Amino acid sequence: MAKIPDQPQDIFVPLTKDYLKAFGKDLISLMLYGSAAGGAYVKGKSDINILIVLTPEGINRLEDGFALVKNWKKRNVAMPRVMTKAFIESSLDAYPIEFLNMKNNSILIHGENVLESLVFNPEDLRLQIEREFKGKILLLREGYLESEGSARPVRQLISRSVMAFVSIFNAMLYLKQAKAPRNKRETIIEINKVFAIDAAVFMLCFDIREGVDKLSSTEVIDVFKKYLREVEKACHIIDSL
Structure with missing residues (x-):
């Protein structure tokens, strides 16, 4: 075997x-x-x-x-x-x-390390970040409507979606010439420092994904709404760069 x-x-x-x-x-x-x-x-x-x-x-x-x-x-x-x-x-x-x-x-x-010397055009990166944010905002809104306000599908929506933002946030840090941490929670801390995105909301989303949170159904819905607002805020930030 x-x-x-x-x-x-x-x-x-x-x-x-x-x-x-x-x-x-x-x-x-x-x-x-x-x-x-x-x-x-x-x-x-x-x-x-x-x-x-x-x-x-x-x-x-x-x-x-x-x-x-x-x-x-x-x-x-x-x-x-x-x-x-x-x-x-x-x-x-x-x-x-x-x-x-x-x-x-x-x-x-x-x-050969074919990735080591790669250099990225900032405008190409900014454009894809904006496109990714807007696409994911639409999916989050659609998922919330489909949930009909029930906490269980909202938990699943958070769990399915949150990890994708780590890659996007790392790209945002690259635009500001900040070194992207490898750990997802460290990435959130760094994005909070550089762009003032609420780190606590994303930490709670990671807890939900990992099944270690103690949130009530009402609290899960509240976290989702804050999560969506922070994603929208990040989209506005990148749109203005």
């Missing part, structure tokens, strides 16, 4: 060996990214996210990775993101938040 690793680093050597065997010199880079790279890995619960960078020749023979993906999935390695260097470079204007957060939370496993 495939063993779930105690830590992501436990699989680095065999993972590298397998991908080198499959792609050889066409394997430019193998990187861990996401929560597992940021110190938030929980054995048996967290996926292990891998970025694979191949040459154009390697991309044209993805079928060589079929068996690897299937086998490593048994050890909680998620479906890898497979790219070329040219794809990354040409995507920074369209997906700056995603690549910024990959850069901030990544560990080199093998080869």
Whole structure:
């Protein structure tokens, strides 16, 4: 039976060996990214996210990775993101938040660190932040209407949505040239310092997501309303930059 690793680093050597065997010199880079790279890995619960960078020749023979993906999935390695260097470079204007957060939370496993030198255009980043905020505000409003004011679906709405704002807030900090912390709660503290967003509301949302809060139904609804107001406030801030 495939063993779930105690830590992501436990699989680095065999993972590298397998991908080198499959792609050889066409394997430019193998990187861990996401929560597992940021110190938030929980054995048996967290996926292990891998970025694979191949040459154009390697991309044209993805079928060589079929068996690897299937086998490593048994050890909680998620479906890898497979790219070329040219794809990354040409995507920074369209997906700056995603690549910024990959850069901030990544560990080199093998080869070239293709994320280390990435630089992001501030206006591209600001535009995507605004777009993400406005889309999520609409979803939060729709979810609240659908809940009909019942606390249970509102709890679920908070739990599903709150983690996405960590990535967006990290991007806002980048615009102000502030170093983004890896820990989600530290990110909220920093965003409070730089943009005066209410940290306490987001801390309560994290508690709800983690199932450690002691809030009544009425208090959950109140937290949601404050949460939505703070997201709207953040959207106004980014719109004015």
